[in-house]
Amino acid sequence: MYTQSFNVQEASGQKKAPTAASLENPEFQARFDRKIDADGKIEPQDWMPEAYRRALVRQISQHAHSEIVGMLPEGNWISRAPSLKRKAILIAKVQDEGGHGLYLYSAAETLGTSREQMLADLHSGKAKYSSIFNYPTLNWADVGVIGWLVDGAAIMNQIPLCRCSFGPYARAMIRVCKEESFHQRQGYEALLVMMQGTDGQKAMVQDATDRWWWKCLAMFGPPDTDSPHSAQAMRWGIKRISNDDLRQKFIDATVPQARVLGVTLPDPELKWNEERQHHDYGQIDWDEFWSTVNGNGPCNKERLATRVKAHHEGQWVRDAALAYARKHQNVNLCGTDQELRSNFALSSTHSGKEAA
Ligand code: FAQ
Numbered sequence: 001m002y003t004q005s006f007n008v009q010e011a012s013g014q015k016k017a018p019t020a021a022s023l024e025n026p027e028f029q030a031r032f033d034r035k036i037d038a039d040g041k042i043e044p045q046d047w048m049p050e051a052y053r054r055a056l057v058r059q060i061s062q063h064a065h066s067e068i069v070g071m072l073p074e075g076n077w078i079s080r081a082p083s084l085k086r087k088a089i090l091i092a093k094v095q096d097e098g099g100h101g102l103y104l105y106s107a108a109e110t111l112g113t114s115r116e117q118m119l120a121d122l123h124s125g126k127a128k129y130s131s132i133f134n135y136p137t138l139n140w141a142d143v144g145v146i147g148w149l150v151d152g153a154a155i156m157n158q159i160p161l162c163r164c165s166f167g168p169y170a171r172a173m174i175r176v177c178k179e180e181s182f183h184q185r186q187g188y189e190a191l192l193v194m195m196q197g198t199d200g201q202k203a204m205v206q207d208a209t210d211r212w213w214w215k216c217l218a219m220f221g222p223p224d225t226d227s228p229h230s231a232q233a234m235r236w237g238i239k240r241i242s243n244d245d246l247r248q249k250f251i252d253a254t255v256p257q258a259r260v261l262g263v264t265l266p267d268p269e270l271k272w273n274e275e276r277q278h279h280d281y282g283q284i285d286w287d288e289f290w291s292t293v294n295g296n297g298p299c300n301k302e303r304l305a306t307r308v309k310a311h312h313e314g315q316w317v318r319d320a321a322l323a324y325a326r327k328h329q330n331v332n333l334c335g336t337d338q339e340l341r342s343n344f345a346l347s348s349t350h351s352g353k354e355a356a
Pocket residue numbers: 058059062063064066067070071097128129130131132146150151154157158218219220221222226227228229230233239243293
């Protein structure tokens with residue numbers, strides 16, 4: 001299991017990756033395969049193929065990065081929310097996204113990769129995060145549409161991850177999905193209220209829907225035929241449902257919601273196909289998607305710069321938390337109550353301040 005506590009890092013660095021001898025072991029491999037075939041859970045202490053470990057670190061760290069970068073477009077609206085109620089809801093939502101990032105970084109750390117390394121990769125632009133967060137939030141309706149469509153797409157993609165073969169990721173996703181569900185509903189409810197307002201407010205909701213719809217469809221990733229990781233990820237039980245199937249489920253679930261809301265989804269080809277029992281839909285602009293994934297979307301540079309700045313400005317918090325954790329580690333090593341008390345007394349006398 002992983003923990004959310006702020007542990008002092010071991011002097012030798014992070015958890016050890018498996019030794020070369022254990023990397024290729026037919027007996028271990030057979031046991032791993034049997035567990036996967038039986039739909040069992042792989043835990044961090046279990047042997048696993050290096051490729052499985054790497055695939056998980058890639059996906060979980062990208063997911064964690066998406067959560068913390070995803071805080072930025074909405075965070076911009078906290079000070080401009082139209083009422084105290086909306087402000088309180090938005091603060092809670094953005095805080096949840098930060099929490100999701102923390103569970104996910106913790107889950108990835110159990111695979112032997114340090115949080116520092118993952119963040120360094122994000123900040124240098126080496127690591128990916130979801131394409132969707134590289135688009136601007138132009139007005140208040142965008143905040144509602146992000147809840148309705150972006151969180152709606154995120155839930156559709158993440159529910160199957162609760163059954164992922166890697167235990168820590170699957171367990172983290174259970175709580176994440178419950179919170180995402182609140183996020184989706186608050187967005188939809190905010191839009192329902194706007195749709196009962198003035199013509200101007202209704203136009204804002206339609207405009208935001210027009211701008212976000214196609215980007216949300218692309219969020220599920222490239223078509224199955226162009227997805228290099230899907231087949232192996234599904235064989236390993238990391239992914240349970242393919243990119244295209246999730247996209248279809250999302251479209252089928254969203255069409256009736258749009259009808260209730262009173263907005264038009266911006267796709268003239270969107271229509272129910274009786275034979276397939278699904279909606280047909282138009283072409284996604286994959287060139288635009290890849291351009292955004294590769295760093296050239298409208299807000300990539302701004303998002304990364306904001307994230308790096310926030311990281312630097314938070315250095316004092318990490319320093320303070322580490323100093324506190326070190327102090328407690330020393331105290332805990334002392335053992336007896338007497339020693340514990342004198343240790344605190346000593347440190348307060350020494351520093352001239354109350355113990356943290
Ligand atoms: N954006 O072979 P596949 C959220 C990349 S959380 C950027 O299909 P895979 C919460 C992919 O990484 C949203 N890159 O890859 C929230 C790979 O590149 P690589 C994030 C993308 O991994 C809401 C390449 O394309 N959710 O929204 C994207 O099998 C509101 C080939 O693709 C997760 O991360 C994309 N959209 O499938 C927060 C869920 N799609 O690594 C705030 C977990 C694909 O080879 C406000 N992740 N790529 O360089 C997954 O389910 C999968 O990783 C997929 C991609 C489905 C994203």
